[in-house]
Amino acid sequence: MGLILCLETATKNCSVALSENGSVIAFKEITTAGYSHAENLHVFIEDVINQSSKKLSDLDAIAVSKGPGSYTGLRIGVSAAKGLCYALNIALISLETLDILAQQVKEKSIIIPMLDARRMEVYSAVYNTDKKRIRDTQAQILDENSFSQQLSEGKITFIGDGVEKFEAICDHDNATFITDALPSAKDMAVLAEIKHKKNDTEDVAYFEPYYLKDFKVG
Incomplete structure (x- = not known):
C-alpha cells in the first residue's frame, strides 16, 4: 500500500x-x-498536497506518464518527478501514456487509444476488453484501411485527441469514437499502485521519457 503522487503532462492536459x-x-x-x-x-503539486492534508515527506513514490506524447510536456513531467524522487529519496514509477488513457473507457470493448502526432499520424496501441495491452504502442500513419481486421471482428472504442482524424475516414459500424479525451492523472492511481506493490520502479538517474519517431503506415 502506498501514497503516490501521479503526474500526467504528455499532452495539453x-x-x-x-x-x-x-x-x-x-x-x-x-x-x-x-x-x-x-x-x-509545481503549483498543482503543492495544491493537491494541501488538499489532502498530507506532506511531501509522506510520499512513498512518484508516478509519471512516460509517453509517447509532447516532447516538451514529457520532459517537464519527468524532470519534476525525478527531482522529487531525488529530494525525497523515494521510488519512481513510470506508466505508458496510452495505458492511462485506456482506463477512461467504461464499455466492454476492444480499446484503441490514439494521441495526435501530426498530419495523419498518431500514437496508438490496442487493448482487450480487460484493458490488457495486446498490441504495443506504435507511431502510425492512418489511412482508410487502418484497424480493418480488428473492426471486422467486433466493437472497438477509439479514444483520444488523435481520434477525430480517424473518424473522418472510418465509417465502420463497429467503431465508437471518443474524441475529447486526454490522459489524466486521476486514471493513474490503480496502475501506479499495482506497480508499487510489485516494486516495479525505474532507475531515477537513467530514466528518460518514451519517444516514438518511426511512423508505420496502416
Missing part, C-alpha cells in the same frame, strides 16, 4: 493526482492549448 492505496484523494488539472505545464505543474 497538465494533471496531478494524489492516490492512497490505489484511490485518488486529491486531484487538479487544466487543459490549455499553449502547454502551460512549466508554470502550472
